[in-house]
Amino acid sequence: MNRATTYDDKIHCIADLENEGNKKLAPMVRDFYNGGSMDLNTLKENKSSYDRYRLRPRVMVDVTEVDTSTTCLGSNVAFPLGFSPSANHGLAHPDAEGGTSRAAAKKRINMVLSSWSNTSPKVVAEQGKDAGISYAQQLSAVKDEETNMSIIRNAEEFGYKAIFLSVDCPWLGRRLNEMKNTFALPSHCTFPCYPFINGDNMVSGDNRTQYETNLTWSYIKDLKKKTKLQIWLKGILTAEDAELAVNAGADGIVVSNHGGRQLDGAMSTLDALPEVVQAVRGRIPVHIDGGIRRGSDIFKALALGADYCWVGRIALWGLAYKGEEGVSIALNILHDEFSLVMALMGCTTVQDIKPEHLARMSEDGRLHKVTRRVEAKL
Ligand SMILES: Cc1cc2nc3c(=O)[nH]c(=O)nc-3n(C[C@H](O)[C@H](O)[C@H](O)COP(=O)(O)O)c2cc1C
Numbered sequence: 001m002n003r004a005t006t007y008d009d010k011i012h013c014i015a016d017l018e019n020e021g022n023k024k025l026a027p028m029v030r031d032f033y034n035g036g037s038m039d040l041n042t043l044k045e046n047k048s049s050y051d052r053y054r055l056r057p058r059v060m061v062d063v064t065e066v067d068t069s070t071t072c073l074g075s076n077v078a079f080p081l082g083f084s085p086s087a088n089h090g091l092a093h094p095d096a097e098g099g100t101s102r103a104a105a106k107k108r109i110n111m112v113l114s115s116w117s118n119t120s121p122k123v124v125a126e127q128g129k130d131a132g133i134s135y136a137q138q139l140s141a142v143k144d145e146e147t148n149m150s151i152i153r154n155a156e157e158f159g160y161k162a163i164f165l166s167v168d169c170p171w172l173g174r175r176l177n178e179m180k181n182t183f184a185l186p187s188h189c190t191f192p193c194y195p196f197i198n199g200d201n202m203v204s205g206d207n208r209t210q211y212e213t214n215l216t217w218s219y220i221k222d223l224k225k226k227t228k229l230q231i232w233l234k235g236i237l238t239a240e241d242a243e244l245a246v247n248a249g250a251d252g253i254v255v256s257n258h259g260g261r262q263l264d265g266a267m268s269t270l271d272a273l274p275e276v277v278q279a280v281r282g283r284i285p286v287h288i289d290g291g292i293r294r295g296s297d298i299f300k301a302l303a304l305g306a307d308y309c310w311v312g313r314i315a316l317w318g319l320a321y322k323g324e325e326g327v328s329i330a331l332n333i334l335h336d337e338f339s340l341v342m343a344l345m346g347c348t349t350v351q352d353i354k355p356e357h358l359a360r361m362s363e364d365g366r367l368h369k370v371t372r373r374v375e376a377k378l
Pocket residue numbers: 032033034046084085086087114115116138140166234256257258259260261289290291292310311312313314
C-alpha cells in the first residue's frame with residue numbers, strides 16, 4: 001500500500017471519529033464514556049505518555065511485504081489490537097456489542113466482553129464464530145459467588161477462551177461526571193450477565209451487583225480450580241503485583257488502569273509497562289490498554305514489551321458514529337496506520353519491533369535511546 005486510504009468523508013483518524021462520534025451522543029452518555037475519575041489526570045496521562053517517546057526508524061529495509069499479524073489467546077489475528085471490555089455499548093447505538101463483535105470478526109481481531117454488556121455473551125460470540133477470533137469474558141467479581149460462577153459457566157458454554165478478571169475495582173472510582181449528570185440508564189438497557197437487574201441502577205446494595213472488596217491472590221488459585229478457562233488479570237500496574245500474579249497462576253496480565261476511571265493519579269499504563277514486563281520475564285503474556293489512539297501508539301507499546309494492545313473508548317466512538325460500520329472504520333484506520341509505521345520503521349514482522357526503536361524524552365527535552373535495561377528502571 002503506497003497511498004493513504006480514505007475511509008469516510010469525515011473520518012481520517014481516530015481523533016475525527018472521537019469528535020464525530022461524540023456529536024451523536026446525549027451529554028450524559030458522552031460524559032460517561034469519555035470521563036474518568038476525579039481530576040482525570042490518569043486519563044490524560046494515558047494518552048500523553050505516548051508523546052514522550054520518539055521513533056528511531058531504520059531505513060534501507062525491504063518493506064514490500066509487511067506482516068502485521070500476531071497471535072493472541074490462541075488465534076492468529078490481523079494485528080496486535082483488540083477490544084477491551086467496556087460497559088453499555090447499547091447506549092451508543094442499537095448495534096451494541098453485537099456490532100462491535102461483527103466489526104472485530106471482519107477485521108480478524110479479538111474482543112473482551114464486559115460483564116456489563118447489553119448484549120448476551122452467546123449472541124456476541126456467535127457474531128464471530130466463523131472468523132477464528134477469540135473472545136474473553138471480563139468479570140468484575142461481585143460478592144455473590146453464584147453470580148460470578150454463572151458468568152464463567154456461560155463463557156465456557158459459548159466458547160470464550162478466557163476470563164479477564166478486573167482487579168482494579170474493589171471499590172468503584174469517583175466519577176464526577178456521573179454525579180453531576182445523575183447518570184441513569186434508559187429502560188431499554190438490560191444486562192444479560194445480571195438478568196435480575198431491572199431498573200436504572202447498575203451497582204445497588206444487592207450482593208449480586210456489589211463488587212467483592214476482599215479479593216486476594218488466593219481467589220485466583222481457587223478460580224483456577226473451578227474452571228478450565230484461562231484466568232487473566234486486568235488492572236496490574238506494578239512489578240510487585242506482576243510477580244504475585246505469576247505466582248498465583250495467572251495466564252496473562254493486562255497492564256491497565258481502567259482507562260483512568262478508577263484511581264486518579266495512578267501511573268499511566270505506558271509508564272507502568274516496562275516494570276511489569278521486566279518482572280514477568282516472559283513467563284506469561286503481558287498486554288496493555290489505555291490511551292492508545294494511533295497505529296504508532298501500538299508500535300510504541302510493543303517496543304516496550306507488550307505482546308498485544310487493547311482499546312476501550314474507540315469502539316464506543318465508532319458505534320456512536322455509525323454503528324458496526326463506524327467500528328470497522330476505526331479498525332481499518334488503526335490497522336493501516338500500524339502497517340505504515342511498521343514499514344517506515346523498517347519492520348516487516350511484529351517480532352522485529354524492539355526497544356531500540358524508541359527514544360524517550362526526559363523532562364529537560366533530551367532524548368534517550370531506550371534499551372530494556374534502562375527503561376525498566378523507574
Ligand atoms: C465507558 C467505559 C466502560 C468500561 N467498562 C469496563 C468494564 O465493564 N470492565 C472493565 O474491566 N473495564 C471497563 N472499562 C475500561 C476498559 O476496559 C479499558 O481499560 C479502558 O477503556 C482503556 O482505555 P481507553 O478507553 O483509553 O482505550 C470501561 C471503559 C469505558 C470507557
